[in-house]
Amino acid sequence: MKLDHVVYFTNRTPDEWVAEQQHAVVGGRHEQWGTHNALYYVQNAYIEWLSVERQDVAEKANHPLTRLLLHDLQEGEGWGTICLSVDNIERFKEDVENKGFDTSGVLAAERRTANGQLRKWKMLFIEQPVSNDLPYPFFIEWEETEDIRFAKLREDGTISVGSQQLAIQECVFSVDDPLRETAEWAILLSQKVGDANDIALANVVLKFVEHQGGKNRLTDVVMGPS
DSSP states (O other), rough: EEEEEEEEOOOOOOOHHHHHHHTEEEEEEEEEEEEEEEEOOOSSSSEEEESSHHHHHHHHOHHHHHHHHHHHHHTTTEEEEEEOOSHHHHHHHHHHHHHTTTTTTOOOEEEEETTEEEEEEEEEEEEEOSSSSOOEEEEEESSSSHHHHHHHHHHTTSTGGGGEEEEEEEEEEESSSSHHHHHHHHHTTTTOOTTTTTEEOOOEEEEEEEEEEEEOEEEEEEEOOO
């Protein structure tokens, strides 16, 4: 298990992000959810700037990430959540359900890229009401192996040499009760808790810090040299 990407909820279009952020590219359109995105690949993961393309479709889409996007954008832009990649999402689903977590079931997903290619993957969400409570991470298994997928991303220019000089080192979550949140995530992810309310995954550290008031959310993505 490792970090696949972090999601930033925004009102701006993918084109606006590409114009502002060096090495960012237009990702594409999630036609069934009414959303679109821009992407920025670093060495170990990527940033997704996710926004609504068609409000009417997004409001009707019964999709956990879209519901969270619409909820959070009512208060403005900001970090939303993280996605972790797993090798066998069907088996992972069984494991977390055996621990007592309800899930969305494995969902088929796809995105139409700017040049018309179709990219497919499977997703899994932990069932929880959309609120100001901290959303659990969601999970992904890509249709293609990592070697094939990254080779294609390099070929089409999604991954650039310049962007590979950075890596995401920490994802910081501001929450009411760091001890409780760390323990719950450790159970879900079958990971050990560190000494400072953190969880070390294969390619990133998840850190939980206390705050007073506001939503419990991902609030900082710490990057450094890869």
